[in-house]
Amino acid sequence: MKKLLLLTAFCLLLASCAPQATAPSPIEMEVVVTPAGQTVQPLSAGEPVPLTVMTHDSFAISESVLAAFEQSNNIKVTFLASGDTGAALNKAILSKDAPLADVLYGVDNTFLSRALDAGIFEPYESPALVNVPAEFRLDAEKRAIPVDYGDVCINYDKAFFAKNELAVPQTLGDLILPEYNGMLVVENPATSSPGLAFLLATIAHFGEPGYLDFWRSLRANGLVVVNDWNTAYYTNFSASSGRGSQTMVVSYATSPAAEVIFADVQLEQSPTASIVGPDTCFRQIEFVGILAGTRQRAAAERFVDFMLSLSFQEDVPLQMFVLPVDPLAILPDSFYQFNEYPTEPAALAPDVIAANRERWIQEWTDAVLR
C-alpha cells in the first residue's frame, strides 16, 4: 500500500517534470499564483479571517493542501458537513436569510437549477475560470462555479465475465439481453444520487417515453433495485468485499481505481471495470458558490480561486474519487491505469432535469417498483 503510494507519487513527479507536461512542477504548486503572476498577499495582518464552508458529507481534502491555503492567505477554514447533496442544499436554501456558511460546495448539475432559482449564490467572476472547459461552465452568470466531475457508470465483475466467457454489454440496450438476466443491480433514483444519474442517462439515450419501455424490459430481465449505493456496491455486487450475487452495479468510473488503492491485499489489476460506451454513463458536475449575504466575501473569493487552483484540483482525485475540471491537473497514475472514462457521456440540461425530476422519478417508480 505504502509502496504503491510512493510509486504513484514518484510517477507523478516524473510525469510533471517531463518536457511535454504543461503543468507546473509540484514544488511550484505549493505557492498559489494569481493570473498576473504575483504571489498572494494575506488577507489581513492580524488574526486569521474565519471562513465557513458548507459541504456534503463526501467532501475531503488533504491536510497539507488546506494548511498551505490557510497560511498564505491568513484564513481559518471551518467545514460544516451537512449530509448528502440534497440535505446540504436544503439547509443552504432554508438558511439563506442568515447564511450558516460563506461558501457552499457540492451542488451538482442535477440540483443546479434549484440552487440558482432559490438565489442562494452571489456571482463571482473567478479569474481561474479561464482554465475550465466550457462544457462544465453551466451557469452563464457565474454564480455556480464548476470544481470537479464524475461519471456514473456501470461497473462489472471482470473475473465473472472472463470465467464464463460472456461478452460485456456495450450499450444500454444490451442490458435487456437474456444472457444478462439477474445480473444488474441499480440504486433507486428516489433515494440515491448515482441512481438518479443512471436514470437520467437512460432518459437522455432513449428519450420519452422510450426510457420506460427500456426499464420495463430491464425489470423483466431480473433487475435488482436497492435504495443506496452502499447496499448496491457492498451487499449486491459480486466483485466488492461484500461479494453479492449481481455481477454489474451502477457506480462510478473511478471505482475500479479505488478498488486497487483501497485493496486489502495488493492488487496488480482491478477486480472491476466500467462500461463506458456512448450514452452508458452520466456526467455529474459539482459546483462551488459564494453564499449570498456572506460577510467574508474576500476570503470566500480566495477559497473559490483555491478550489480551482492546481494544488486543490490535483488533490481531488485521491480524496474524493472525482475528476478535476482543470484539464491541466495531473491525475494520479492509478487513475490512468485502472479506470476507463466515457468519451460520450449522456447529458441533460440542468433546467430540463429540474423541471422533470419529480415526474421522471414517479414514472420510474410506477414502472419498475409497483
Added chain:
Amino acid sequence: MKFRILPAVLFLAVFFFLPLARILTLTLTLNLSVLTAENLQRAFSVLRFTFYQAFLSTILTFLLGLPSAILFARFDFRGKSLLRALTAVPFMLPTVVVAAGFNALLGPRGLFSFLFPLYSFQFTNTLTAILLAHIFYNTTIVIRIVGNALTHLDPRLEQAARTLGADSKHVWWNVTLPLLRAPLLAAGLLVFLFDFTSFGVILLLGGPQFSTLEVEIYIQAMHLLNLPMAALLSLIQLLCTLAFSALYSRVVTRSLVPTTPKPSSSRLPKTIRERILVFGMFFLLFMFFVLPLVSLPIRSLTRLEADLGQRGEIQYGLTTDYYTELFINRRGSVFYVPPIEAARNSLGYAAATVALSLALGFPAASALVHPNRLTKLLDPLIMLPLGASAVTLGLGYIITFNEPLTSAHWILLTSPLIVPLAHTIIALPFVIRTLQPALASIPERLRHAAAALGASPFRVWQTVDWPILSRAVLAASTFAFTVSLGEFGAATLLARPDYPTLPVAIARFLSQPGGLNYGQAMAMSTILMAVTLVGILLIEKMRLPGTGEF
C-alpha cells in the same frame, strides 16, 4: 410537585416544538397545492403500510421480548448480565452495520447459505427482513421496561393467589398481567412508535418496494426538494403519534397499581421445566442476538482473498490490518479521525445526553405520577419527539438556531452543544416512560411510615424511593446512552461541526469502494459495539448505595 414537569416541558418547547412549528408553518404556507387527490392517496397508502408493519413488528417483538423479560427477571443463570447487555447493543448500532451483520449471516454468501446451500432464500428487500430487524432492535425495550417491573413485583401477591387455589395459568392472567399493565403499555407504545417511525431498516433492509411515512418524508424533502409534501406527511405522522400517546396516557393512569416492592426475586431454575425454559430462551436469545453481532467482529478480522481479480475460490485468512489501518491517516485527509478520538467524542456526547435527560426526566416523571389537570394535558406531548420526523426536525433546527444567540459569533447550530441537545430530545421520552411506572409503584404509605418513624426527607428518599428506583434509573440511563451512541434522529441531519463520532466515521468508510474501506468500517463498527457493551455493563454494574439493602 406539579411544577417539576416544567424544565422538561420548557426544554421540549424550545428544542422540539419551536423548530418543528417553524418548519411546518414555513413549508405548509409556501404552497398548499400539495393537497391534490393523487398526493393524498399516495400518503394514505404509505400510512397504511406504516401501520401494518409497525403492528406486526410490535406483536412479534413482544412474542420474543416477554419470555425474555421473565427469564431475566425471575431466573439466575451464568452469563446473565452479559446476555442482557448484549440484547441492548443492537439498539445503538447504525442500520448500515446491522444490515451488514444480517447479510453476513443470511445474505447470498452468508453463513446460512454456506451451511445449508440447498435452502437458498432471499433475505434483503423482503418484509421478513424488516420484521426481523425490528425485533432485533426493539426487544431490549420490552426486556428492560417489563423485566424491570417484574423484578420488583411483590411475590406474595402471586403466592396468595396460589394459596387460594389458583393454578399458575390463573395467577399469570389474573394477578401478574394486570399488575404489569402499565409497564407493558409503556413498552408497547415505545416499540410501536419506534417501528412506526422506522427509517434505516426500511430503507436498507426493506428496499425500494417498501416505504414508511418517515422514508417518504426523507425522499420528498431531500431528493425531490418538495418540502410542502414532506411537511404534510410529517404532520400526519405527528398526529398519529399524538393519538397513540394520548390513548396511552388515558389507559395507563387508570392501571397503575402501587405495590409493596421487593428486591430482585430471581433465583436459579429448580424444576426440569424451568431448566428447559431457561436453557431454551438462553439458546434462542443467543442465536438471535449474538450471531448477527458476532459476525461483525469476525468479518473485521477476516480477509477474503480474491485471486487478484481472477476470482476463483475465495480464501479466508485472519488479519489485524483493518485495525492497524484505522490509526493511520493514509491519505493525509483533514477529515481523518483516529478511532480513539471518535470513541471519545461518542462517549462525551453520550455522557452529556445521559446527564441532561436524567436531570430533565426525573422531575418530570415524578410530576406525572400524581396527575393533575396540567400534567394530564402535557403527558401525551412528552412522547411526541419519538414520532417526529428526524428529517423535518433537522430542517427546523436550521431555520430556528442559525442566528447568533448572543452578540458574539456564537451560533448554537454549529456548536458541538447541539448534538447532546438533539440526542436528549429522543432520549427524554424513554427516560420518562421508564421512570414513571417505577415511581408510581412506590406506595405512599411506606414513605409516611418512614417519616412517622422519624426519618428525614432525604433518609426517606434514600431508604424508600431509591432502592425501588435504582433499577429504573439504570434502565433509563442505558436507553439515553444507547440512543446517543447510535446517533438517532435529528443529530445526523444537523450541520455537523468538527467532532466526528463513531457512526460518522463508519459512514465515511462505507462511502467509497475497496476492501480496505469495507474492512475498516467493520473494525470501526466492532469498536462501537465494544464501547457500547462496556458502557452498558458499567452502568448496570454501578452499585449505588442502598441498592442491595432493601
